[in-house]
Amino acid sequence: MGLAKRVLQGDVRATARLLREVEEELPGAIDELKVLYPHTGKAHVVGITGAPGSGKSTLIDVLIDAYRKENKTVGVIAIDPSSPFSGGAILGDRIRMQRHATDEGVFIRSLATRGWHGGLSKAAANVIHIMDAMGRDVILVETVGVGQAEVDIMNFAHTSLVALVPGTGDWVQTLKAGILEIADIFVINKADKQGVNEVEVELQAMLQMGAPSAAAWKPRILLTEAINNKGIDDLMEVIRQHRESLIASGRYEAYLRERSRLELVEVLKSSLMDRVSRMATEDDYVEKLIDDLASRRVDPYSAASDVLKRIVQEGKF
Amino acid sequence: MTSGRKLRILVAKPGLDGHDRGAKILARAYRDAGFEVIYSGLHQTPEQIVHVALQEDVDLIGLSCLSGAHMYLFPRVIELLKENKAEDITVIGGGIIPVDDIPKLKKAGIKEVFLPGGSLKDMVDWAKANVEPCRYGERKE
Amino acid sequence: MFTQRTLGQVRKGGNEWERELERSVEQKPERMERFSTVSDVEVKRIYTPEDVKDTDFARDIGYPGIFPFTRGCQPSMYRGREWTFRMFSGMGSAADTNKRWHLLLGQGETGLSTAFDFPTLMGYDSDCPRARGECGKCGVAIDTLTDFEILTDSIPLDGVTTSMTINPPAPVLWAMYLAVAEKNGIGWDKIGGTIQNDMLKEFIAQKTLMLPPKPSIRLISDTVEFGTKYVPRWNTISISGYHIREAGSSAVQELAFTLADGIAYVQDVLERKKLDVDSFAPRLSFFFNSHLDFFEEIAKFRAARRMWAKIMRYRFKAEDPRSWWMRFHTQTAGCSLVAQQPYNNVIRTTAEALAAVMGGTQSLHTNSLDETLALPSEFAVTIALRTQQIIADEIGVANTIDPMAGSYFVESLTNEIEERAWEYINRIDDMGGMLAAIEMGFPQREIADAAYHYQQQIEGGEKVVIGVNKYSTGEQVYPPLLQISEGLEEEQIARTMEVKRTRDNRKAIQSLNALRAACKTDKNMMPYVLEAVKAYATEQEICDVWRDVFGEYRESSVHL
Ligand SMILES: Nc1nc2c(ncn2[C@@H]2O[C@H](COP(=O)(O)OP(=O)(O)OP(=O)(O)O)[C@@H](O)[C@H]2O)c(=O)[nH]1
């Protein structure tokens, strides 16, 4: 039986293996993805980002608990950076979620950023698809930091959470980095600590300045103490409200279209790049073109058109 | 762009002892050798360890136990892997382990046992020489 | 410490020596580019009066038994009484351990020290599913008072002192000891010993975890208060650097984090119990590691006493000199032993033990040569005990007090270690104290980094481990090892079931309910624990009450 079929049956081993194959872009993985794609689009995807140590993993741990109490199955994707020196990584997010390790209704997968630049969001999108196809009701995605790559990943989430903590000042920087626009819910975690009010007040002021008043959903601010399991009921409720508002306002459809567009562009970009670099190594067609460019026999635009034509003739990537 | 294949390793501490110096150092050494290491924290049951190994699709599990309970815990991990048809995942162990136990552990399916004082390089080299990123269809499932 | 004239001579001689040196190094370069201690504190070629010119004899060195106690805490030190030979032991069943205790006492051991198995250390009974495979494996299994009665059978509780290495369930095991003494008609004022009872270092290093930090600290303060009132010769806490070092810290980190833990405990007792500092401070005890670097360790011990004296006197305003002194137990470094050529471990332990003695320890455990492989066999533990006895009686190091004092190197290193440790303590103070620092993961991260650094130095050959990265033969020689019977787990479970079956169940349950109610007040919990223990409630039943009321703690910051 093919991997995709077994994924559809909820097989853990097959899913884990396919995730790996997709992540490593092994031949054949794309074909399995094609089988799965029609079965995706059912899960609710919640993205969580925020500064290191803000409590994202701990929040996911208590959210898993809450979703399981509602009898929903959960998938978790925990993304951690790879070492720029060795390319290796230590993936430790799931330590905080280990009490769910033996729950069949919870599937946790750690992902290293590897060398991907723009590619990270494509890989994350595929991982989301697979967990979705596997039948997870909710998929929680943890990314660290607030760079462009994280913003891109958050674009694949239906509901985006940004975790902040009082008293550190980090959160101001977080907002500067363009997170303000993508956050649906701000979670001020570690509310047991000093300085909660200040963060809340400043955040509120910032939101009032920034947000267009006509928006159907106004970003909400919630306080939680993830380690003490406090504030989670409210958080669950607001996540639910956000989802409902997406659907009720008709923005869900628009959102899905936007997401599909994004994905298409991502796939095109990376596949084209991939194909071009393979051409460069497989035959010396590109090398010749470069020679022509260098000696000014041809201009870069015509050369690029040539390349595209050739790819089109082949009919596939 | 192909990001290449990477060895995925689970470093796990079964049992009740909390001595994680070795496990943490090993995790770092594996990372510095370019592997992806999942560390699942202290006080793990064999059931938890095997679930993590399956979900994370690891190629190697490194068990570290200093409490003396290895004769129950290590073989139990192997047993559970078999139950889940995942015996292709390589398992190694380390810790305070009487030498007399080593052949017994190997017989139970632990591929290699490392004792205190052993060098990190040996452990990294062992992984490089004996484990490959596994792939669907390439090995028996 | 020196006149200008002497210092002038020192400099003059130094110049001459440097010229000689230059010539000699040119011909034959030094073995290494950089020499450093095990903890990687750089060591210079030579130390002279110049390095200790700001040291003041009266202020910094002085005399033993007198502030600042740099040279020792009693005026006569080992000339009066040797340190206590205290071998950490425990394995298998209570009866097995009792037998080992009698053996050791027969061979001249002077204090008992109990190793418990992991289920006992974590507050689980032997029949708990999480305890599978662990029973009796690295210490003795104790579930109920019955086990404890067997453990202490024919041991004169008023004649020896007993140390119990137990942390989260410390009140339970201590209550068992008190109950047994009571049963044997021995007054609590006649018994002496130590419970480790140091949770902060568990969060930092050893990770024997049960309750969150706040209730953990409350339990500790309860025992300190109870001991102060009713068990005056008991050390209710042993503030431990040992495990911090075993987790891979440097000597400076071990010292600094241990003192910072001590500060946190004193502060809590003062605030929570409103006790006078001098009423309990004299019974605070410490526990350090003695690692391989001979001089670094001696300097660490000397700095430790001097720092604690200052902390108690100036920071906490204690007035009783006995509040200023730091008494400590030492164990040689388990983490310095290796499985390769295991007989060499005897030599390592000897050097470490010697450092502990030169550093003025009050009691000492020497590791057995086979401890990287199993619990010590009788053969191995006897050599370990004899190592101490030879140091005490044959080689003359116990004849005079603090023989290292005045060494330019040792005094300078003592100063340097103290200085670096203060830096850490100040940083921790700035973070809001040790609890806050632990929550931020600060000590954990520092230790993990140091551990990795040391390991890399070994891998790179900068630090030598004989038999591992130098003179390794590949051939394996193993000593005969201790075997723990596989049937033990079943026997132990059966005994506990039997106790549960035959006890007065109503009384046991009532005592547990009373404890639960006490948890929710700010009453001292010790009397309730005592009642529960005497009603043969099991260790886990008692700990479950706490876990239930206060929540179970899971490791929160993991630094890789
Ligand atoms: N005081 C307090 N600490 C918390 C709370 N939630 C989480 N923490 C602690 O914050 C630390 C970091 O938590 P994580 O969940 O690992 O944070 P993270 O954002 O996932 O961290 P990275 O993945 O390393 O970026 C841990 O020590 C948690 O125990 C809270 O509500 N209050």
Ligand SMILES: [Mg+2]
């Ligand atoms: Mg995390």
